[in-house]
């Protein structure tokens with residue numbers, strides 16, 4: 352089933368079985384998930400955050416940015432915009448490699464951010480202890 356339209360469903364935990372055409376969002380866990388719009392059945396999990404994906408909802412339906420590149424399985428590449436699936440070109444081998452690198456970069460940036468904030472938190476604790 353090729354999905355043409357997505358609707359938003361806010362959940363706490365991701366259901367084990369995803370329905371096609373539903374963009375599940377868990378704000379608690381900062382993650383969204385949906386079944387690939389091409390109908391291949393693969394689950395697409397997208398972390399949400401300033402350097403990851405973002406979801407906006409409207410009366411017409413949800414939008415998910417940036418685009419989805421399903422380079423593990425079917426090579427689908429699309430946007431979800433106001434509930435509509437907007438297909439982009441399939442990924443070429445070079446784009447797949449670039450996409451993988453971008454994903455690695457994102458997770459590395461996330462890790463580096465956590466590492467960067469650690470001394471800040473230490474400094475904050477130290478400051479608080481001084482004024483106790």
Ligand SMILES: [Zn+2]
Nearest residue numbers: 387389391425
């Ligand atoms: Zn697919």
